[in-house]
Amino acid sequence: MSEKRTRVAVAGASGYIGGELLRLLLDHPYVEVVLATSDSFAGKRVHNPHPNLRGRTELAFSPHDSLGDAADLDVLFLAMPHGHTMKKMPWYLQRAGVVVDLGGDFRLRDPAGYPRYYGTEHPAPELLSSFVTGLPEWHRDELRTADRIAVPGCMATAGILTVRPLAEAGLLDGPVQVDARTGSSGSGAAAGSANLHAERSGAMRVFAPTQHRHEAEIAQATGLPVHMTATGVEAVRGVQVLCRAPLAGGVREADVRAAYRKAYAEEPFVRVVAQRTGVYRLPEPKILAGSNYCDVGFSVAGDGSQVVLVGALDNLVKGGAGSAVQALNVRFGWPETTGLSFPGLHPN
Amino acid sequence: MSEKRTRVAVAGASGYIGGELLRLLLDHPYVEVVLATSDSFAGKRVHNPHPNLRGRTELAFSPHDSLGDAADLDVLFLAMPHGHTMKKMPWYLQRAGVVVDLGGDFRLRDPAGYPRYYGTEHPAPELLSSFVTGLPEWHRDELRTADRIAVPGCMATAGILTVRPLAEAGLLDGPVQVDARTGSSGSGAAAGSANLHAERSGAMRVFAPTQHRHEAEIAQATGLPVHMTATGVEAVRGVQVLCRAPLAGGVREADVRAAYRKAYAEEPFVRVVAQRTGVYRLPEPKILAGSNYCDVGFSVAGDGSQVVLVGALDNLVKGGAGSAVQALNVRFGWPETTGLSFPGLHPN
């Protein structure tokens, strides 16, 4: 751990992921935030759109182009709408030694996923394989030396952390059905009629009955066919995935629990939650707001043919900025929980 | 339509279903509410627990036993916790010519469902087949002469109305996965730590990962194997079911739409909602609060192998008291929409 702090910049810092990166990075003991870009808030203090940061920093936003003048950046976080970094990545790669993209543009390994899920050919398919997935639980070793990191999507992170241990252990026998539920912050800070409070409040909006982009990421990470739906429910933060899959013959509930233990026993941010009593028996996002945990749990159907898996996280933390910071900690050899110790609130 | 109003009583009138029955029946032009029972509110005005009824009636609650003295009851609605009417049904049947049970005790035709789903042998299995299912969309003719009516459960109603048209048309090829989401009124007015506002608020509580009771009802009505999960989400009223099933070979989206049209073209309370544009493309309960609609919709996955079906309703209305009043209208030959015309609110 060097005396000198690592110099980081956040591009797209006025958005929700950008703001969450600022929250975590401003309190991180080994980094210094030297630049936060936003065109619409250029010149304004970061607490203007992010009122929780009032009194925590004097930092103001710089126009996005000012990235071109930034000297000595060690790390650049990209937190912009998808479709943008796929076009400009070579330029961003020249701005800093380590680039962490939180958007979807470099998450899929197979270029064929882009026309199918993003509606466009990928303009730089040759770069895809140079990115390491920013999920330490499954890519820790690669991350130690990675200079290009693509953090998975919020629902994808929940889905991967929930399903992959069973897939790896060979416990699942067939396609996985993922029913994802998400809070409104998942769609970012851009206002529109679908996100208007009076419309979005109390919603159960099946905005992606099929073909959600994160489906591709879960399939890629688990090697299983995935059918995913996504529903916006009443919450600001929070993602929950409810996953169903056929169990391979003879698999019992104890095997499921063992697979999770094996995968996550040493993980600082994944907890197995499958209780028989109490109010909070299976993972729920409401107690995870602000924390970097992903809770995972399970229940085997009476006849043993099917398993129901449940995962929960805060989309802006473990589903985005938190995983990014965790990956940064791994990359720079800092204790992995640095800056990520907030436990979440109850009640909340 | 007789001059004299039909005399009805509500047992369990201080609960949420009981209150909703009162709301609908007090404004119903052909009935007169002559008795509303509650032990805990005996002697108090009905607006005490149901403040929306202030100024609408002078009615006060009577103790539950007072049903024994009630003379000339035409109809008795039972709105009590399950497990109770299965024991006392013969007594209730003597109280009125028509008995409408809103609980689960007489919904299943096969007595074997009770030990499995209700944890108890049914004490009066011989009565099960004498009850007609209180869902006019699928049992209208039987209801015209029914004296014993068992209204389906709230999530079951949504599931049945959503899945059955496709099942009947032979479009589905295999088990149905039902992910149900429900508001907090679904668990009634009895306070406990799971329903405490600070705990239940913002919840995504998978309270039944498997084996929910309504699973049995949907299977019974559709003839298909059903795997159901139930999650409590942030809402007071409202149920949504998201159902997935494999499509039979060659079935196209147009066939799905046609099956719904065939089933529901003439139905006053079922609307097909499957839009390509706009904010409300698939059914959502938030605009249905207070209304007797069940909205149903669908989306066929890209490769045509699977269909995603979505249903939504207000658990206290179409999922309970509204269906009961609709069945009453059928039974007495009144226009089926009598007392049920409220359209719901937007925004809400």
Place this chain on the structure above:
Amino acid sequence: MSEKRTRVAVAGASGYIGGELLRLLLDHPYVEVVLATSDSFAGKRVHNPHPNLRGRTELAFSPHDSLGDAADLDVLFLAMPHGHTMKKMPWYLQRAGVVVDLGGDFRLRDPAGYPRYYGTEHPAPELLSSFVTGLPEWHRDELRTADRIAVPGCMATAGILTVRPLAEAGLLDGPVQVDARTGSSGSGAAAGSANLHAERSGAMRVFAPTQHRHEAEIAQATGLPVHMTATGVEAVRGVQVLCRAPLAGGVREADVRAAYRKAYAEEPFVRVVAQRTGVYRLPEPKILAGSNYCDVGFSVAGDGSQVVLVGALDNLVKGGAGSAVQALNVRFGWPETTGLSFPGLHPN
């Protein structure tokens, strides 16, 4: 009550007040909605922005200018942002025999209120006195013959109905402090960052610590100095006012109750709610959604020097469209509750 239905048009019908007018008018037995204007939804069915109206009408929106061609309009409802009708009122007055404006442009009698509260001189001050206030509780006789009706603001309606009986009875001795709380539908359907779900959700936003426009209306109607604050709280529908004022010497709680009884004993839509027991002791908007009630209540401080008054209503109904329809009923001599009988929901 004529055979022929009264022909009404709604200008600004895609907004929240416009949608609520449509909901009420489409079910009103004596009117026919012949025109609903919206530029942004022109050509689309009214259920596109107002999904609760699906299946209730075939009506589609017409461009706003099409009002110029509308023939034989009996009544024109104006539901547009303030600042607009003050400029074009003469044109609107030619479109129909009766014009009901739901905006603020013709609510104040004194033109001096416009620069102070609306930031602009009124362009047609000579018209102000020709409008009758659309609040039947206090202007019923004038409304019977009124051809120009200005419906008060939502928080103003709550404030006026709550404070005026005591003011009229001479029970108050000094300025009234009004703390108003409002749901998000109060600011209409136009999306912006302040109304984005993630920002507005769970808010307690003191958006008007002083100088709210409705302050002027309450002062005008009660003859007392008024200091008003307005706070956006978590709700879609609903306004509550908490009003404080010094009591005149010797006034007791029974006098306060008597003043309310005197004012409202015969009113179909104002209920006095001041209970000693139960959960709902003072007025709350959550049980009023969709209903045309305004509930009013009170509590006298221990030493008798001050009274706390509480009023609640649904801003889109009694605070807007409902009062407008009630005024219409008065104007045309129909039973005053026609089309307004929905009692509201509990729980909700």
Place this chain on the structure above:
Amino acid sequence: MSEKRTRVAVAGASGYIGGELLRLLLDHPYVEVVLATSDSFAGKRVHNPHPNLRGRTELAFSPHDSLGDAADLDVLFLAMPHGHTMKKMPWYLQRAGVVVDLGGDFRLRDPAGYPRYYGTEHPAPELLSSFVTGLPEWHRDELRTADRIAVPGCMATAGILTVRPLAEAGLLDGPVQVDARTGSSGSGAAAGSANLHAERSGAMRVFAPTQHRHEAEIAQATGLPVHMTATGVEAVRGVQVLCRAPLAGGVREADVRAAYRKAYAEEPFVRVVAQRTGVYRLPEPKILAGSNYCDVGFSVAGDGSQVVLVGALDNLVKGGAGSAVQALNVRFGWPETTGLSFPGLHPN
């Protein structure tokens, strides 16, 4: 800062304040939580009622009486319903060198406040003056040596921090009207019908139109007459006070800002929020959940006669457990922000 950690116990640790104390104390670098009492959860792990603490500690609850056996306690936090510690305080004082009571039983200096506000004579009035108010902003010096600390109520803390700077500076000329709004966690974890989700959700419940207990604390701290109302609004955490008072002659807005600056310029946990632009112009609790900030702001009415003050905090943190830990830090000479640095979340 000693090598050996300070040994603390929490009595009433299964409640909401108790859980929040555990959250803060388990992460506090200088203390060790050695005992957490609860009768209803005795023997269960603390994460049972407080699921956010899963994986953070192995601690389980002990019965309340086990406090009698606890050896070498340095600090005892009392987080029980009021009415209890007033009877047993002498016994608690023998359990540890420093006792911090978070209930109301030792907050008032004048015993006459107890019959008036708590409905009972205080059984140990002689102890009242031995307690120091646990609010470092106004009692820092006394706290450095205090062995008996009484933390103010949640709404009282907000009210005192908001009003006192102006009172001290002589800017106010008359009684203060406090309109307090609170989330549901403010009434603790005991379930009852008023706190049932379906009843409490979306509420605007004026549960104390007059005579709220915290009124006495604000009056005591500011020396001004206070009239307070309290309303439960939709939120789990969060208190906001909106205070109105007449300004002394000639006082301008700049004087108000200066008074706040003078009082709080060096305070780590009080921020002055009074912006002219942006969405968050005045204090709001939603961005403060989990943080120890109290934000305060103001607006002077157009004519300069009255000032509107707004304060916001998280009732469980700055309004309870956070202030308690801050007072502990002062008492033991640790940096005052130790364990309290979480900034809060946006969006949330």
Place this chain on the structure above:
Amino acid sequence: MTTSCPECESSVTLGATPRISEILECGDCASELEVVSLNPTTVALAPNVEEDWGE
């Protein structure tokens, strides 16, 4: 038979044959009332079980 509520002075309807100790609810203010004497029938506020309603 009617009497007046001691709390809010609104009129309260009693049954045909009120009994001593009978408990009624005032329709206006929801106070619990107890019949304390007959001829004339008078009611008093029933001892109030302190009910929590949301603090």
Place this chain on the structure above:
Amino acid sequence: MTTSCPECESSVTLGATPRISEILECGDCASELEVVSLNPTTVALAPNVEEDWGE
């Protein structure tokens, strides 16, 4: 270089070489300020685009 906010009188930091018409934000009250003269540097409230914030 610092000056004082005309709205709230708190001190506002300007860059080393302020330019006429440059827009700044006051850190305290978030007013938008415009540099209206140099030597000495003075700022005025920028013309306020009426921003809706929640009515």
